[in-house]
Amino acid sequence: MGLIIEPLDKQHDRAAFSCGVAELDSYLKHRGGQDVRRRIARVFVCTEDGSDVVRGFYTLSALSIDLSSLPEDQARKLPRHPVPCALIGRLAVDRSAQGRGLGRLLLADATQRTLGASEQVAIHALVVEAKNEAARRFYQAYGFLSLPGHPMRLFLPLSSIPI
Numbered sequence: 001m002g003l004i005i006e007p008l009d010k011q012h013d014r015a016a017f018s019c020g021v022a023e024l025d026s027y028l029k030h031r032g033g034q035d036v037r038r039r040i041a042r043v044f045v046c047t048e049d050g051s052d053v054v055r056g057f058y059t060l061s062a063l064s065i066d067l068s069s070l071p072e073d074q075a076r077k078l079p080r081h082p083v084p085c086a087l088i089g090r091l092a093v094d095r096s097a098q099g100r101g102l103g104r105l106l107l108a109d110a111t112q113r114t115l116g117a118s119e120q121v122a123i124h125a126l127v128v129e130a131k132n133e134a135a136r137r138f139y140q141a142y143g144f145l146s147l148p149g150h151p152m153r154l155f156l157p158l159s160s161i162p163i
Contacts, residue, residue: 003055003102005109008032008043013052019092021131027090028057035059041089044113046106056093056102058110063087063127065147065155084121085155086114088128107142111161118158125155 014029028043035041046056064082088110093102114126128144130136130152140146143161144154 002049003046003105004049005044005046005106008036008045008057011052012045012047012054014045014054017054017057017092017094019056019094019098021092024090024092024131028054028092032057032059044106044109046102054094055097056091056106058091058106059087059089060110060113061087061089065127083124085125085127086117086123088126091128103138104142107139111156115158115161123158125157127153127155129153 010033014032017028018025028045032041032043036043041059041061043057043059045054047054063085065085088107091103091106091110093106111126114123117123126144128139130139136146136152136154139154139156142156144156147153147155
């Protein structure tokens with residue numbers, strides 16, 4: 001069976017989703033659909049081909065960060081105004097699917113969607129807010145850098161991603 005990543009819809013079974021972080025579980029079950037309807041975030045879910053059971057998800061939304069938030073070597077290359085970014089607000093994998101590379105797959109999908117959107121709307125970087133030290137290490141393994149003074153907020157300049 002193959003995996004499918006697609007926008008969250010009513011047919012997706014979120015009831016049994018459990019990643020081990022109550023805040024993320026609750027978001028998917030109770031608030032994700034609301035955020036989609038209100039255009040606050042886009043929620044993308046991963047299911048197995050032929051099933052509507054959610055095995056993982058992530059959210060994407062727009063964000064701008066103050067130029068002074070970036071490391072000096074990055075900031076000096078940019079104009080003196082807020083920097084347009086995309087935010088991965090949440091990323092989680094159900095316990096039943098952890099340890100199989102699904103987090104990496106979700107991150108790659110989010111990155112590809114962001115790169116695609118950046119062809120139409122300016123996006124300088126992808127930003128994440130790591131929930132804990134393990135999440136921070138996960139993102140750093142894929143090239144994300146901590147923002148000065150905010151070690152759990154990380155960014156990845158889109159220009160650093162090989163196309």
